[in-house]
Amino acid sequence: MRGLLSAALLLPVVLPGQVARDTTPPDRVFGVTEWQLARQKLEAEMTPDGFTVYIIADMEGLAGAVRNATEMRPEYRGGEPAHERFREELTDEVNAVIAGARAGGATQFVVNDGHGGTLFRNVLPDRLDPEALLIRGYPKPIVMSTGLNPMVDGLMIVGAHANAGSPGIIAHNFAFDSFTVNGVALNEAGIAAFIGGEMGVPFLLASGDDVLTAETAAMLGPIETVTVKTAFSGSAAAVLPPARVHRMLHDAAERAVRRARAGELKPLTFAAPYRVRLCLRRGYARDEWVRTTVGTFGGMTPDGAEGCFAMTTSSAEAVGNVLNEIEWTVLKP
Amino acid sequence: MTRSFRWAWLLLVLVGVVAVLPAQQSDAQRARTAAFRAKAVPFEPGFRVFLVPDMEGMGSTVDSREVLAGNEGAAYRDRSSPDYWERYRGLLTEEVNATIAGARSAGAASFVVNEGHGGNLFANVLPWDLDTAAILVRGFPKPLVMTTGIDSTFGTLMFTGAHANAGSAGVMAHTYAFDRFTVNGMVLNEVGINALIAGEMGVSVSLVSGDDVLIAETREMLGDGFVGIVTKRAVGRAAAITYSPAKVRAMLREGAAEAVRRERAGQIPPFTLQKPYRVELTMRRSYPQEMIDGVAALSEFSLERTGDRTFVLVTDSAREMGYLLDAIESVVIR
Numbered sequence: 001m002r003g004l005l006s007a008a009l010l011l012p013v014v015l016p017g018q019v020a021r022d023t024t025p026p027d028r029v030f031g032v033t034e035w036q037l038a039r040q041k042l043e044a045e046m047t048p049d050g051f052t053v054y055i056i057a058d059m060e061g062l063a064g065a066v067r068n069a070t071e072m073r074p075e076y077r078g079g080e081p082a083h084e085r086f087r088e089e090l091t092d093e094v095n096a097v098i099a100g101a102r103a104g105g106a107t108q109f110v111v112n113d114g115h116g117g118t119l120f121r122n123v124l125p126d127r128l129d130p131e132a133l134l135i136r137g138y139p140k141p142i143v144m145s146t147g148l149n150p151m152v153d154g155l156m157i158v159g160a161h162a163n164a165g166s167p168g169i170i171a172h173n174f175a176f177d178s179f180t181v182n183g184v185a186l187n188e189a190g191i192a193a194f195i196g197g198e199m200g201v202p203f204l205l206a207s208g209d210d211v212l213t214a215e216t217a218a219m220l221g222p223i224e225t226v227t228v229k230t231a232f233s234g235s236a237a238a239v240l241p242p243a244r245v246h247r248m249l250h251d252a253a254e255r256a257v258r259r260a261r262a263g264e265l266k267p268l269t270f271a272a273p274y275r276v277r278l279c280l281r282r283g284y285a286r287d288e289w290v291r292t293t294v295g296t297f298g299g300m301t302p303d304g305a306e307g308c309f310a311m312t313t314s315s316a317e318a319v320g321n322v323l324n325e326i327e328w329t330v331l332k333p
Numbered sequence: 334m335t336r337s338f339r340w341a342w343l344l345l346v347l348v349g350v351v352a353v354l355p356a357q358q359s360d361a362q363r364a365r366t367a368a369f370r371a372k373a374v375p376f377e378p379g380f381r382v383f384l385v386p387d388m389e390g391m392g393s394t395v396d397s398r399e400v401l402a403g404n405e406g407a408a409y410r411d412r413s414s415p416d417y418w419e420r421y422r423g424l425l426t427e428e429v430n431a432t433i434a435g436a437r438s439a440g441a442a443s444f445v446v447n448e449g450h451g452g453n454l455f456a457n458v459l460p461w462d463l464d465t466a467a468i469l470v471r472g473f474p475k476p477l478v479m480t481t482g483i484d485s486t487f488g489t490l491m492f493t494g495a496h497a498n499a500g501s502a503g504v505m506a507h508t509y510a511f512d513r514f515t516v517n518g519m520v521l522n523e524v525g526i527n528a529l530i531a532g533e534m535g536v537s538v539s540l541v542s543g544d545d546v547l548i549a550e551t552r553e554m555l556g557d558g559f560v561g562i563v564t565k566r567a568v569g570r571a572a573a574i575t576y577s578p579a580k581v582r583a584m585l586r587e588g589a590a591e592a593v594r595r596e597r598a599g600q601i602p603p604f605t606l607q608k609p610y611r612v613e614l615t616m617r618r619s620y621p622q623e624m625i626d627g628v629a630a631l632s633e634f635s636l637e638r639t640g641d642r643t644f645v646l647v648t649d650s651a652r653e654m655g656y657l658l659d660a661i662e663s664v665v666i667r
Contacts, residue, residue, distance in 0.1 A: 239460060
């Protein structure tokens with residue numbers, strides 16, 4: 001079961017018919033109250049004063065990382081010892097961002113572990129900046145935007161990967177081959193920016209390979225970006241020295257917070273109601289049970305090709321919740 | 334490029350379950366390939382060193398189990414010794430650091446290290462232990478394999494840990510996926526092939542380290558310009574008289590400094606051959622027919638088949654020859 005979860009999480013692999021399906025409706029796991037409760041609980045941990053940074057920690061875009069099979073998941077789920085070293089790198093990069101943001105005037109730090117390799121338990125708690133709140137474990141409401149609320153002053157993503165179908169290192173986008181809002185394609189950073197943007201939270205910084213930084217700047221405008229490597233294929237890159245990357249992240253995070261405090265960085269907003277269109281990854285789209293289940297989610301209607309759906313809603317958080325239900329559906333054996 | 338001589342085993346296992354590379358790429362794939370080929374390593378000012386570390390010719394290694402991670406495919410799982418590989422990748426990283434330190438002492442300012450060894454799919458150097466000035470090219474596939482990212486901004490090309498040519502009496506001797514590789518009738522080893530690609534960009538080879546067989550054969554190809562460092566003396570395909578790793582590192586430090594001095598004094602001409610190049614390659618005897626057919630089906634290149642396992646490419650571009658190498662690697666690694 002764990003092995004299957006791992007494969008499904010990181011690669012477009014579906015192994016139907018091997019294990020009896022868990023057909024618990026996703027909304028029983030992720031009801032509306034769940035994500036609202038998560039938000040209330042995080043708010044209760046936060047102080048309203050000062051400047052709060054919410055950092056999503058992913059791994060494919062870390063300095064040095066190029067290979068999914070060996071570096072992105074632990075040994076017990078088919079990976080290799082190298083993954084442990086990348087967990088340290090992940091934590092060091094997050095710490096560099098926190099230190100830089102602090103130098104720029106940030107006072108509160110929320111880190112959301114956004115990488116599925118160890119089921120969202122990749123950041124090393126004892127190595128992380130002691131002032132940070134760390135959201136870890138899975139499942140959790142709205143995956144990469146758990147607990148996001150208007151008290152957050154800026155969103156950042158570290159170690160991010162480029163969008164599904166792009167020529168980036170280990171490029172993908174949740175369970176989708178494509179995801180658009182009002183016709184605009186969004187990657188994982190873009191989806192978080194969309195959910196945060198509705199609450200007035202601007203997106204400040206993204207780090208990853210050259211493809212990720214270029215596409216994210218195109219989606220979100222003049223945010224701070226840190227290009228840590230140049231992709232030469234989906235699994236090869238010219239990587240900058242980790243120590244240099246840490247300095248770059250520190251400086252970019254400092255600039256990002258200063259610019260946000262000066263009001264230079266605006267939230268990403270779309271005209272409501274939002275028309276969301278998504279196409280499941282080909283492997284998932286071919287799986288009738290996944291297709292049928294996703295089709296039952298509130299507001300989803302089949303749209304065009306097999307495995308493509310559209311929904312119209314006026315709540316970005318509701319979109320985040322559906323996204324979470326889809327994630328849960330495809331990860332179930 | 335270590336494991337080529339073992340790929341046959343992998344293929345024997347995989348044939349029947351894995352199709353060979355499709356002959357026709359889609360437009361999207363072609364666009365993506367073109368985008369990857371057009372990319373450059375980030376520019377840095379000052380004298381630039383492009384360093385290609387391999388493992389078969391480094392200090393101390395003699396057995397392929399020492400240079401394989403065991404994750405290169407199902408066939409390698411029992412044909413490697415990961416505990417040894419882990420140790421040697423540390424030594425590899427130290428060799429690279431020693432080379433960089435030597436080059437720096439002679440005035441080099443920018444360093445790009447391109448993984449030349451296929452173990453762990455071109456990810457052997459330890460990024461966190463590498464000299465903190467170096468940009469590292471790691472992973473697979475990559476457009477020009479061993480020279481991915483090189484361009485005319487580099488002042489020199491260095492090879493450490495290189496191995497001797499296929500069919501020679503060197504330690505773990507091989508040449509990519511070939512029994513024989515010639516350009517205009519001249520037999521080239523991996524150093525020679527990549528020297529030609531770099532030579533077309535005006536970049537010359539200043540340092541080569543490896544066993545005595547490798548150094549002698551490379552002298553025949555490239556002449557006396559480069560600094561040659563004998564890291565071990567081959568006494569068999571998997572046996573050698575070796576020196577202490579510390580001694581090898583000291584030789585690399587001094588050799589790299591001398592290499593940069595020679596380059597900066599303009600003493601080493603780039604390696605060039607007459608155009609058009611007639612590239613003739615013979616796939617390994619050990620490869621199954623499916624793999625040969627996979628190479629024959631590479632429609633991007635105007636390959637002429639001149640024998641059962643022999644192909645000829647006539648081209649004015651050594652870079653195109655490099656792309657062909659990457660395409661063939663992708664056929665045989667699958």
